[in-house]
Amino acid sequence: MLKGLKMYKLEEMNDISATDLNKSFSNYINSPLSSIYKMLGLDHFDYSYAIGSYIYLKNGDKILDFTSSCGALNLGHNHPEIKKAEEFCLQNDIVEMLKFGNNKLQAMLANNIAEILPDNLDISFFAVSGAEANEAALKLAKRAQPSYKKFYVRTTGSFHGKTHGILPFTESENFNTGFHVGVNPDNVLTIPFNDINALKNLIKKYTDDGDNKIIALMVEPLQGQEICSAEHGYLRQITEVCQNNNILTIFDEIKVGLGRTGKLFTFLHEANCVPDILTFSKSLGGGRRAISAMTTSSKLFKKSYGKKLHSTLHSTTFGGIGSSCAVAIKTLEIITREDFMSDSNNNSDYLYDKLAGLAKMFPRDIIEIRGQGFYRGLQIRFPHKKMTDINLPYANKFEIACMGSIVRELFREYNILTFFTGAAPDVLHIMPPINTTKSEIDYFINSLTDLFEKNIYILLKKFIKGTIL
Ligand SMILES: Cc1ncc(COP(=O)(O)O)c(C=O)c1O
Known part of the structure; x- marks a missing residue:
């Protein structure tokens, strides 16, 4: 053999x-x-x-x-404090895996994320990869919206991951050609990035009897594939238009979150602009761990998974493993330090x-x-x-x-x-x-x-x- x-x-x-x-x-x-x-x-x-x-x-x-x-390396390779966080985990024989009972390090990390994000972003789900965080966002959005809604919106040039579930949302480089699993690609509508009127027109087109059929819009605040920045005002306008039309906004900061664009998150460059759901990953792992997060509001979480019966509808075994959460806690501590x-x-x-x-x-x-x-x-x-x-x-x-x-x-x-x-x-x-x-x-x-x-x-x-x- x-x-x-x-x-x-x-x-x-x-x-x-x-x-x-x-x-x-x-x-x-x-x-x-x-x-x-x-x-x-x-x-x-x-x-x-x-x-x-x-x-x-x-x-x-x-x-x-x-x-x-x-x-993934906002802090560079093998940052000494990240290594120390890992050593702390080893020396203390931390509980790396706990599926039954309140998970301590996950709770600590989620608490800290709630502290650094604007008011209504306070509930986090942890996974291993960026694609998983985005899939979690889509699932949450779907459950929170009435069943007559079936469409999603993505933008031209978008990249949100390559798993079957998220591929219909990745427009860049035809990565999704030939893969039709997850959300039906016919239900994923594409608008040009940075064009707010295109979004308004799309909503009009997909509105019947005063109700539009759109669940959510997913967008990268800075598009990584071609390095396209959002024009000033675009992200705020998106959140406004979507809020007024009961469409959820998902900002994917998996590549650019945690300080890369000059603020903790790119959307924070704009006043009065908070998405319903934020996904981030890569640098959350301090350059040594695989971890991703989907963060949303308690209100939205309650709508989607608020009943005991629904509390385990979305989970993944290795999401938020102990030392990954420990490293993420340390990463946030470093990046949010006064002069960093x-x-x-x-x-x-x-x-x-x-x-x-x-x-x-x-x-x-x-x-x-x-x-x-x-x-x-x-x-x-x-x-x-x-x-x-x-x-x-x-x-x-x-x-x-x-x-x-x-x-x-x-x-x-x-x-x-x-x-x-x-x-x-x-x-x-x-x-x-x-x-x-x-x-x-x-x-x-x-x-x-x-x-x-x-x-x-x-x-x-x-x-x-x-x-x-
Ligand atoms: C903006 C964005 N979203 C999602 C992903 C997918 O993340 P992962 O490769 O961890 O699944 C990436 C990966 O490069 C990304 O850049």
Whole structure:
């Protein structure tokens, strides 16, 4: 029965060569993804450990990680206080799992979340992933609304997760094509992001005899796939219009919550703007734990699950495991400390100023700086495909190859890890830990300056030569 593979021992972790790692990842996890990593030069990523903004290689070099693992590392890698919180759990043999009886660490975490959020957001449900938190939000919304309502609204470019249940709400990159489970996709209506009139018109269209048929609208206050910020006033208008029409609002801050955009949550940038349901995750785990939260009002929770009979209608075994809650409690403590956000904002302003300086230096290459706070995107102008003699085997992926060449160059020549998405391949995502330093920002900007002084066309040629030919 056995395949005769070498069985790794945990303690051998740092003995595995980059070549063996490539092989195991490719053979036993995801071969096409592994080949994309190879194109981006990440097959040379022979890492050993990580602290703060850096991942350390076995050869002694360090990589500046400006991806924050897509938002999970607001506090950087292995924050000492987060490790201490975990040590506290180990030393005290905490009750990690308790399904029967009031769960202490969950209750403490939910209490603290209620304290830091506006008045009517005070009941939390914990799960493991962002998609699960969003599914919990949809289920709660469905139960709270009258049965004649059957439609939901999403926005163009949205990303809310990839599980079957949430996929109909993810519009970006056609991730949902071919998967028709959960909410019937015909009942998920799409409006352009940042267009309040589109929402008003949609409500009119779906209203009969004075009652509209819409259960809820789900939206990211800053869209992560293409890094699109909500225009000032848009989020408040959404909550107003929805409230006036008995439609529930679900704000998904899974990627950008907990300080990334300059406030604890992005929606707090607007006055008088509170959603009915808020979902957040990623950084709640302090960079070491998988935990997500769906927070709503007592009123709404009562409507959906207020009876004893209904109290277990929604649950999940590993949601809110003890040490994950402990880490989340510590994460909130750190982020809500007096100077934490002001220091972070000071540095994110510094990053913005430096990026603006870069855009001035290279007006031909940089089209736009996107985003807010410490989630920035640099939209880059690539050479026109027709103007090059480059004949890619994947011609329609020209922009992906261009951005791939930049991400690869940043990694291979400057030891910086960055990323981009297929939804907007001309946008370089810049997502450092929100406690990054000015000197890390300086290194990043100096490296980008050096890179833009090179010709992107030459980089592209190098990329193609190194990866395909
Ligand atoms: C805005 C947003 N919502 C939901 C999710 C899904 O979270 P998860 O991957 O933990 O399921 C993501 C993941 O990137 C996200 O960025």
